[in-house]
Amino acid sequence: MPDLRFELVTPERQVLAADVHMVVVPGSEGEFGVMAGHAPYMTTLRDGELAVYRTAGATPERVRVSGGFAEVGANGLTVLAESAEA
Amino acid sequence: MASLKALKIRIGSVKSTQKITKAMKMVAAAKLRRAQSNAESGRPYSARLSDVVSSLASRITVGPQSPRLIAGTGAEQRHLIVLASGDRGLAGAFNTNIVRAARRAADELIAQGRQVSFYLVGRKARPVIGRFYPGQIVGQFDTSEMKNPSYAEAQAIAAEIIERFESGQFDVAHLAYSNFRSVLAQEPTVDQIIPVRPAAANDSAASGASAAVEYEPDEEDILAALLPRNVAVQIYRALLENQAGFYGSQMTAMDNATRNAGDMINRLSIQYNRQRQAAITTELVEIISGAEAL
Numbered sequence: 436m437p438d439l440r441f442e443l444v445t446p447e448r449q450v451l452a453a454d455v456h457m458v459v460v461p462g463s464e465g466e467f468g469v470m471a472g473h474a475p476y477m478t479t480l481r482d483g484e485l486a487v488y489r490t491a492g493a494t495p496e497r498v499r500v501s502g503g504f505a506e507v508g509a510n511g512l513t514v515l516a517e518s519a520e521a
Numbered sequence: 522m523a524s525l526k527a528l529k530i531r532i533g534s535v536k537s538t539q540k541i542t543k544a545m546k547m548v549a550a551a552k553l554r555r556a557q558s559n560a561e562s563g564r565p566y567s568a569r570l571s572d573v574v575s576s577l578a579s580r581i582t583v584g585p586q587s588p589r590l591i592a593g594t595g596a597e598q599r600h601l602i603v604l605a606s607g608d609r610g611l612a613g614a615f616n617t618n619i620v621r622a623a624r625r626a627a628d629e630l631i632a633q634g635r636q637v638s639f640y641l642v643g644r645k646a647r648p649v650i651g652r653f654y655p656g657q658i659v660g661q662f663d664t665s666e667m668k669n670p671s672y673a674e675a676q677a678i679a680a681e682i683i684e685r686f687e688s689g690q691f692d693v694a695h696l697a698y699s700n701f702r703s704v705l706a707q708e709p710t711v712d713q714i715i716p717v718r719p720a721a722a723n724d725s726a727a728s729g730a731s732a733a734v735e736y737e738p739d740e741e742d743i744l745a746a747l748l749p750r751n752v753a754v755q756i757y758r759a760l761l762e763n764q765a766g767f768y769g770s771q772m773t774a775m776d777n778a779t780r781n782a783g784d785m786i787n788r789l790s791i792q793y794n795r796q797r798q799a800a801i802t803t804e805l806v807e808i809i810s811g812a813e814a815l
Contacts, residue, residue: 446672446757448562461755464737475734477573502797504747506573508734515569516752517672 440511441496442485443519450519451487452500458512459486459495460505469505469512475506478501480516496521525800528793529631532786539782545611546775553704553768558668560682560701560758562766567758574751577744578717582633590683590748592717594692601634601659602627603690603714605680605698605766606646613774615699616645616708617766623697623708624653636690636722642678642760659690670764673756682756683749686715698759705773707766716749750777 438454461483471477480503482485486495502517522532578591604623608618623646627637639650641661650658662678664670682694694715700708736743 442564446563446566446675446754447559462737468527476737477743478737479733479743502750504573506569513569513760515566515573 437471439473441467441514442511443485443500443514445516445519449518450470453474453487453489455487455489456491456493457488459488460512460514460516461485461500462505469507471511473507473512475509477504479504480514485519525796528789528796529603529790531787532560532793535782535785536768539786542775542778542782544663546779549768549772549775551813553772554767556669556761556768557704561668561763563758567690567754568758570582570751570754574717574744577740580740587744588748589687590715591717591744594689596692597635597693598626599693600630600709601637601638601682601685601694603640603642603678603694603696603756604646604650605696605756605763606641606643606648607763608644609767609776610645612767613777614770615770615774617696619699619763620646620649621700622711623650626695626697626711638684640685642756643763646726660685662732664744664760670757670760672753672785674780675760678756679753680714683752693769695753696759698763701762701765701769704769712755714752718753778795 437519438456439458441451441453441455441458442449443451457468457470459466460478461481462478463481464478466483467478472473480500482501483499485498485500489496498519500514500516500519503515505512505514507513570679603621604619606619610616623639627639630637637654638659639646639654640659641647641650643662643664647658647661660681662674662681664674667674684695685691693713695711696714697709698710700710702708
């Protein structure tokens with residue numbers, strides 16, 4: 436299965452851009468996981484942790500994010516967060 | 522004709538001016554690199570955000586219950602120009618150009634019978650705007666204490682502007698700043714930031730592609746959350762672009778100044794040498810004719 440293109444951007448810089456297996460995003464209406472081939476989707480974020488799974492079954496990298504929104508489109512997942520720190 | 526001594530002093534003073542401008546040029550070049558990378562790393566976020574906002578804006582039907590940041594106040598009478606200029610001079614026409622673009626926009630609006638007021642970010646625009654539009658400066662944000670614009674400052678500015686908007690002090694807001702295209706080219710720009718302009722009808726391809734997107738919560742709620750953020754991000758971007766543009770402009774200006782000082786030193790040196798030679802010749806003639814007379 437192809438990897439998911441994932442970008443995490445804050446106003447100050449691009450924090451992360453990588454091809455990953457799965458990302459779990461804290462959406463304002465509940466957490467959701469995104470893998471490659473996800474349907475187009477857009478939601479606002481609540482403050483919480485992103486979990487980035489680089490490969491299947493790997494221990495997730497956690498990134499604290501606050502404010503912003505996530506967009507899933509044909510070219511992957513983009514998270515625009517007000518602030519982000521690993 | 523200036524005396525030899527005066528010329529020598531003059532050359533010395535031009536030389537020390539040249540040293541200063543050279544140093545300023547190098548400092549500006551070093552700061553420019555940093556500011557430029559800041560401006561460039563800020564671009565993806567603001568570009569994405571304004572894409573999303575304008576595509577959302579074109580998808581909802583604007584009604585009286587829509588967020589006011591997109592629907593506007595229903596009038597277009599009172600305009601606020603948020604003018605972001607530099608805090609310091611010695612940067613060529615950088616500040617002048619921004620102010621000129623803002624004045625052109627303001628004069629156009631005034632010619633249409635609208636009211637215009639100004640909110641100034643940065644110090645340099647104040648004297649000019651105060652002279653041409655007395656009493657129309659409604660607020661000012663002091664950026665002289667900060668080295669690099671931070672997002673927190675942009676948020677503070679945006680919060681103040683949105684508060685003024687909510688309390689009905691103006692109907693439309695524009696943002697005037699200098700777009701950093703390259704070190705040599707800064708483009709003064711005036712953009713409308715409130716209310717948000719929906720995406721132009723010609724990018725129907727883009728909105729067609731996003732037609733199947735699922736929104737959670739619905740479009741209106743996302744939009745309501747994003748709009749204030751969008752204002753802050755646009756202002757932040759303007760501050761970053763300004764910063765980079767300022768150093769670019771300063772570097773160019775100081776480079777010119779250094780070169781002009783070099784030319785001037787050459788010219789003065791030639792004059793000095795000629796005069797020195799003339800003095801020696803005169804002296805020789807005097808001595809020789811004195812010896813002949815004996």
